[in-house]
Amino acid sequence: MIEVKNVCYEYSPDEPSLGAAVEDINLTVEDNHFYSLIGHTGSGKTTLIQLMSGLLKPTAGEIYIDGINICDKKIKTRDLTRKIGVVFQYPEYQLFEDTVFSDVAFGPKNLGCDEAEIKNRVQKALKTVGLDESYYEISPFELSGGQKRRVAIAGTIAMEPDILVLDEPTAGLDPAGRDEILSEVKRLKDERGISVIMVSHSMEDVAKVADRVIVMNKGHIAMTGTLSEVFSKSDELYSMGLEIPQISKVILKLRENNVNIKSEIYTVKDAVTEISKLLKG
Ligand SMILES: Nc1ncnc2c1ncn2[C@@H]1O[C@H](COP(=O)(O)OP(=O)(O)OP(=O)(O)O)[C@@H](O)[C@H]1O
Ligand SMILES: [Mg+2]
Incomplete structure (x- = not known):
């Protein structure tokens, strides 16, 4: 479970005129739910997930994951990555190993898994994203955009985090590719009982997979609730530049x-x- 308490983040604290990217954020992310994080461009979605995953430290406020204050300097990155894994926007640009297998193995290796466990995790993760053994020894750079995206997602899944965060995982994919990735992530969530937080600009995607929705507007949380609770407020969504x-x-x-x-x-x-x-x- 994630608890975000009175969190504020300013990218340039020395220049108060620029204001905060996110402000007064109070949020609880419960176990075993599929959350969608929606909001107009620049509303603070990416900033918020970077805060929740410990990549940015709040200017004010606290964030707890399973009761542990992640802003505490004593927290090891490795312990945090076991709890929360993030797939950033266009993650295919971050692939760097020679083969698909070693790229996906990078995370579990860093977690200190032994050879057998690494192999097991890589196989499971690649299977989840629909890539079979014929891809293992291929260079990720020879793959299509959609396949690269899958490898990058598998890299995070292989760390087996309790909470999986995806920043616009279907951006730029064709309709079939979008649907496949969405259903793979949904299946993973259901099978493993983890929580997923998916940033999305597509209300169609949100409706297909999410059971909870968090709406951001101008750096604040504007609404949270079940899919029906949020989508039933279409006028409020319109006023924030969003649609149903x-x-x-x-x-x-x-x-x-x-x-x-x-x-x-x-x-x-x-x-x-x-x-x-x-x-x-
Ligand atoms: N690295 C940065 N340095 C300075 N300001 C930033 C930085 N990243 C984001 N911001 C600012 O913080 C605010 C929130 O940006 P953020 O990227 O979190 O929004 P977003 O909701 O993810 O937008 P999008 O839908 O376009 O991805 C914006 O005003 C943005 O200009
Ligand atoms: Mg963003």
């Missing part, structure tokens, strides 16, 4: 036209189920 999924807009229009369909529909799959019921009814 396209299909939910169609459903709202149908309701305005006196079609008797429930409003909590956020995915095409659910819409098909509900519309079929109406047609059969």
Whole structure:
């Protein structure tokens, strides 16, 4: 569990005119949930996940993971990476080893795992992201953009963190690639009972996988709640430059036209189920 208490972060504390990137952040991330972190560009999403993963130290406030204050200087990076793993935006640019296998092995090696454990973790992680043994000895630089992204994600998964954070993991991928990565991460979450925090600009992606949503606006937390709680406040979301999924807009229009369909529909799959019921009814 992560507890963020009264956290503030300024990139340039010496220049107060620039203001804080995030301010008054109070947030609890519970175990075994899929969170989506949404918000307009520049609202502070990346800053917040860097704070939660210990890469930035708050200018004010405290952050606890499983009751441990991660800002405490005595905390070892290695202990922190076991708890929380981050996949940054466009992580494929950070691949650097000669082979896919050694790239994914880098994290578990640094955690001090033995050879057998490293192999086991690399195999599991690559399987999770849909890359079989034929990729192990290939140079990551010979792969497609989408495959590189998978290798980078596997590198973090192989550290087997309790909380997996992904900053826009589907950005720049084609629709099939997006859906595959989303369902792989969702499956990993369900199988291992970990928590996931996914930064996303796509409300369609959010609706497919998240059960909780955190909304940021201008450096503050504007809303938190279940997917339905947040998506039911479409006017508030609009006012922050955000939208609800396209299909939910169609459903709202149908309701305005006196079609008797429930409003909590956020995915095409659910819409098909509900519309079929109406047609059969
Ligand atoms: N390295 C940096 N140095 C100075 N200011 C920064 C730095 N990184 C971000 N900021 C500022 O902090 C604020 C929050 O930025 P952040 O990158 O956290 O937003 P974001 O919600 O992740 O945006 P996006 O959706 O575009 O990725 C912005 O005003 C941004 O200009
Ligand atoms: Mg960002």
